[in-house]
Amino acid sequence: MSNIKLTSNLNKQVLVKIIQAFDSDDFPRSTYQIPFKMRPKHSDPLYRCCIHKERAAIRERVIAGLGFSVAEDDHEKLLSQYAVDALERNELAGEVLTAIDTACKGCVPVRIHVTDMCQGCVAQSCVASCKFKAIKIENSKAVIDTDLCKNCGKCISACSYSAIARLRVPCEEVCPVKAISKNDLGVVEIDFERCISCGSCVSGCPFGAIHERSQLIDILQAIKSDTPVVAMIAPALGGQFPEPVGKLATALTRAGFTHVVEAAEGADLTILHEAEEFIERSKEGEPFMTTSCCAAYRELITKLVPELEKYVSDTPTPMHYTARIAKDRFPDCITVFVGPCVAKRKEGLQDPYVDYVMSIEEMGALFVAKHIELSECEDYEFSVPSSTEAREFAITGGVSHAVGTAAPENANITPFCIDGLDKKAIALLKSFAGKGVCNQGNLIEVMACQGGCVGGSSILNTPKSAEVKIKAYGAKGQSIRRILETV
Ligand code: SF4
């Protein structure tokens, strides 16, 4: 389910332009010029038939980058007005994802299609296979009547030449909860009653047509103010860049953040409380407990699988604990969580301690726009270094291992991991809730992204390679046992 977002380059270019526009003397007017600067007169189109269509798609990406929903755009409002509205808003209201209409229209709806491989053969096995009489032969070639076709795919297996193909819609394929589909205008629509903010469609769309509504302007404005702004960096960042986390933290201070705190510091508290909670629940005879730190999993339960609610740990997430630590340590500060995950942006909007969320992609754009070279940054000194176990929260298996390490040996924890919330995994979780039993283990760790947070929708590295780097970052942490002795 997880993959590196292949369209990241174009998105990043747009985000870089937004940041540069913000830093320019004529902001917000400068935002209006972004599509024209990215596709100047007489330039060649890169993805579409003409630069006008590309400018239209860039304009919509800027709207999302300024934090607004493209669905609500009337095509008349100037980008500079959107920028003014971004400066004036207090919070990002509504859903965190938005579809870029002009980009999405390039992708054809799901259908069965006869390719040029069709030989117009004598057997006509495709015609015979279709019980809906949707195929006939015209001019020695099979033709499908789309009004009659039910997309059953029988003709695909019947054809001896593999000449019939099913055209898929990538975002629909990857969505684990059937929350996304094309409408009659050929534009994707998200059913937010079902969407769990897993971000699979964001990384799965080859046109980059699903965007997070960014809070970059809010963050840049906070940085420009006199208020301290604290970046809380997710452990997953440790696997994304060739440079170590310490250099990333320094780069964030060069971009204007006053302090940087590891979200793994909050994860240490999650580990401690989750271990205690597990023991209490076991004593009360509960058959199993699931972890609570994956925001997409929590959204799944709230919206679609409420019967699992009673098995989910009540322990707050590392992001929540870290934000509380930051607000305590740096009074009146603004907190910004930096991570790879759409669902965390949603969680951040609902957590009073978290002011903003920034994706890894947005952080990368910030460094590019401000000409910050990671390799030239020195290592940042974290005031409270976190544990090895907490840093490994970013990898599937990390949370349950950490809880198992923190719990006393007689706690008899047997972990079981759900590595990626696909349809099969959701059915399995439902069956645990339905029977009130999980034969695979008594501590179920659920990670919506395959590989863990290192498989989130704004990653820059493959989960496997990120895992190796995170283990190296984790190895430099303290032992959770040592931290527990001091709590
Ligand atoms: S994959 Fe989905 S979002 Fe992307 S272009 Fe196709 S229909 Fe639109």
Ligand code: SF4
């Ligand atoms: S974020 Fe996840 S749940 Fe929501 S529409 Fe996209 S793939 Fe489906």
